[in-house]
Amino acid sequence: MTQLAPHIFNGLTLGLLFALIALGFMLIVGVMEVINLAHGSLFALGAYFALTLIGMDPIADTGFGQWWLGLPLAPRYIAALMFAPVLAGGIGMLLELCLRRTYGKAPLYGLLLTFGAGIVIEEIIRLGWGTGEQYLQVPQAINGATFFLGSIYSKYKFFAAGFSVFAILGVWAFLEKTPYGAIIKAGAHDSEMVRALGYDLSKLRLLVFGFGAALAGLAGIVMVPIWGLRPHVGIDVVIPAFLIIALGGVGSFWGAVFASILVGLTVGVTGAYASAWSMMSMYVLLILVLGFRARGLFGRASALEN
Amino acid sequence: MMTLSNISPRSQQLITPQIILLAALLLSAPLWLTAIGLYHYIGLEIVIWLIYAMGFNLLFGYTGLHSFGHGAYLGVGAYAFGLFQQEIAVSLWGGLIAAVAIAGLAGIIVGLFLSHRRGLYFALLSIAFGQIFWFSAIKMRWLTGGEDGLLNIPRPELNLIFTKVDLNDNVAFYYFAAVILLVLVILLWRLVHSPFGRILQAVRQNEMRASFAGYEVWRFKLAAFTISAMFAGMAGGLLAMAQQSAYPDVMAVHQSGLVVMMVLIGGGLISFWGPVLGVILYFVARDVLGGITETWLLWYGLMFVVMVMFRPEGIAGVLQQLKPKSAKDASIRRQVA
Numbered sequence: 001m002t003q004l005a006p007h008i009f010n011g012l013t014l015g016l017l018f019a020l021i022a023l024g025f026m027l028i029v030g031v032m033e034v035i036n037l038a039h040g041s042l043f044a045l046g047a048y049f050a051l052t053l054i055g056m057d058p059i060a061d062t063g064f065g066q067w068w069l070g071l072p073l074a075p076r077y078i079a080a081l082m083f084a085p086v087l088a089g090g091i092g093m094l095l096e097l098c099l100r101r102t103y104g105k106a107p108l109y110g111l112l113l114t115f116g117a118g119i120v121i122e123e124i125i126r127l128g129w130g131t132g133e134q135y136l137q138v139p140q141a142i143n144g145a146t147f148f149l150g151s152i153y154s155k156y157k158f159f160a161a162g163f164s165v166f167a168i169l170g171v172w173a174f175l176e177k178t179p180y181g182a183i184i185k186a187g188a189h190d191s192e193m194v195r196a197l198g199y200d201l202s203k204l205r206l207l208v209f210g211f212g213a214a215l216a217g218l219a220g221i222v223m224v225p226i227w228g229l230r231p232h233v234g235i236d237v238v239i240p241a242f243l244i245i246a247l248g249g250v251g252s253f254w255g256a257v258f259a260s261i262l263v264g265l266t267v268g269v270t271g272a273y274a275s276a277w278s279m280m281s282m283y284v285l286l287i288l289v290l291g292f293r294a295r296g297l298f299g300r301a302s303a304l305e306n
Numbered sequence: 307m308m309t310l311s312n313i314s315p316r317s318q319q320l321i322t323p324q325i326i327l328l329a330a331l332l333l334s335a336p337l338w339l340t341a342i343g344l345y346h347y348i349g350l351e352i353v354i355w356l357i358y359a360m361g362f363n364l365l366f367g368y369t370g371l372h373s374f375g376h377g378a379y380l381g382v383g384a385y386a387f388g389l390f391q392q393e394i395a396v397s398l399w400g401g402l403i404a405a406v407a408i409a410g411l412a413g414i415i416v417g418l419f420l421s422h423r424r425g426l427y428f429a430l431l432s433i434a435f436g437q438i439f440w441f442s443a444i445k446m447r448w449l450t451g452g453e454d455g456l457l458n459i460p461r462p463e464l465n466l467i468f469t470k471v472d473l474n475d476n477v478a479f480y481y482f483a484a485v486i487l488l489v490l491v492i493l494l495w496r497l498v499h500s501p502f503g504r505i506l507q508a509v510r511q512n513e514m515r516a517s518f519a520g521y522e523v524w525r526f527k528l529a530a531f532t533i534s535a536m537f538a539g540m541a542g543g544l545l546a547m548a549q550q551s552a553y554p555d556v557m558a559v560h561q562s563g564l565v566v567m568m569v570l571i572g573g574g575l576i577s578f579w580g581p582v583l584g585v586i587l588y589f590v591a592r593d594v595l596g597g598i599t600e601t602w603l604l605w606y607g608l609m610f611v612v613m614v615m616f617r618p619e620g621i622a623g624v625l626q627q628l629k630p631k632s633a634k635d636a637s638i639r640r641q642v643a
Contacts, residue, residue, distance in 0.1 A: 123604035
């Protein structure tokens with residue numbers, strides 16, 4: 001058991017990070033019943049925006065660039081953490097404007113459109129930032145290693161896991177405790193009624209998609225110091241997000257969080273026994289669960305089943 | 307509204323003008339491919355992917371099951387062909403039969419899990435299974451050679467009764483693959499216009515109604531899945547021969563998405579011939595655009611996005627709209643009659 005403890009701890013951290021990745025994806029699926037396959041590309045895009053905001057490469061020689069680079073890393077990092085997701089959210093809104101034409105058709109079209117959009121964004125990243133592996137700097141305070149219960153852990157993982165908990169609670173509070181959340185949830189439940197009550201549903205959808213894309217970008221900034229930053233990092237991300245939603249069940253917030261932690265623990269514990277196969281264990285988990293419960297653990301009926 | 311279920315003229319015939327046109331194009335291609343600035347190997351690639359894509363459209367377009375993990379069976383076929391040559395015997399037909407059989411077996415096993423699912427959950431599970439195959443191909447180094455792939459797969463010679471044909475020549479191999487494609491196209495044409503094919507389309511249109519009509523829907527979904535996996539296996543066997551090696555990358559989810567893109571752009575949702583247009587466009591675009599710009603995938607992706615937004619019926623849909631009105635009316639009258 002004592003040997004297993006660090007693996008369980010790692011699995012738990014990984015689960016929280018998966019939850020952060022799945023958060024924006026979940027929001028868009030839950031409210032709009034669109035599977036956003038561009039989620040991974042928006043994730044990567046957020047991280048690349050942060051890279052540019054921290055380094056200011058295009059304008060490094062101007063007066064502003066020099067002043068900016070003269071600042072310590074911490075404020076630049078915090079600025080990136082705040083503004084890069086907003087930029088990713090803007091791209092998400094553009095995507096939503098294209099996506100409008102597929103509403104009311106089979107869910108397949110939304111899936112295909114976002115798949116194509118994901119490829120386009122990935123190629124734009126290759127054009128803009130090059131194809132090589134890049135590193136996102138993080139401030140000294142959250143870098144390095146720390147001792148905990150006699151084992152060494154990376155400090156950054158603690159930061160990332162804590163940040164995930166913070167983001168999950170924030171999104172939950174937004175959905176459950178504010179009037180905006182109530183409108184969004186009502187939009188998912190009965191869009192016609194929401195329209196009849198005088199809310200502008202198309203604006204609502206635009207904002208939800210933008211918010212979901214911003215969350216994807218935020219997850220990207222937090223995750224890439226652990227996973228590395230490559231243009232095709234998105235595909236490694238969208239699949240677990242996808243899987244977690246299916247496992248937790250479409251439309252269930254805590255179902256998805258629970259599924260993330262379950263997936264994280266499965267990957268972590270499998271890693272203890274057969275490290276080469278650890279990432280595959282989550283697919284086996286999905287097949288086992290969906291073999292018995294078609295809608296996932298906590299899912300409700302959804303148009304996406306047809 | 308155009309759909310695949312509009313009864314196409316001559317659906318009872320074994321050979322239609324379109325099939326003759328395809329045959330003429332395929333069999334004459336080596337004569338003019340180089341003249342228009344292309345090369346013989348691209349013809350080979352197109353033929354192989356056509357087998358894959360037309361089989362895939364039986365599942366995607368006709369049955370309405372949106373598999374995003376179909377590359378797995380292409381890969382399984384390629385590995386089966388290669389391993390048969392290396393471990394059992396150097397044999398053309400043995401290898402191809404092994405490729406089709408093993409891919410079909412994989413299709414049945416996965417299909418048993420998938421045949422009670424539809425919509426999103428079908429797509430999700432097909433991705434999960436595809437990832438498992440891809441992952442296994444990378445990790446099982448002792449069997450597949452891991453990421454380096456399975457190398458040195460021979461191209462066995464074709465043994466006709468009176469003569470032997472050396473398939474190491476790309477043109478000879480092209481003709482061999484093209485003949486296989488034509489046979490499979492005729493088979494597929496008969497299949498989709500048979501009562502079995504009609505039931506598959508009924509499953510797409512309304513699964514519940516089909517089951518109320520007394521059909522055990524899951525059996526038909528399983529059959530469609532298995533048949534399209536076998537087509538992918540045949541394509542995989544030929545691919546292993548063409549490349550003389552087999553790699554796990556065709557099994558990755560991105561590559562599985564590519565065949566979906568090709569089929570959709572061509573118009574597989576509304577036409578039997580959609581995959582043909584889509585596959586040809588993809589490979590020609592790859593070579594022509596790829597020769598001009600390194601970011602050809604960006605333009606291809608943009609074209610795809612625009613297509614999904616404005617013309618989800620694909621190129622075949624555009625062509626059908628261009629048809630003169632009178633011909634269209636005539637075909638509608640035929641359907642009514």
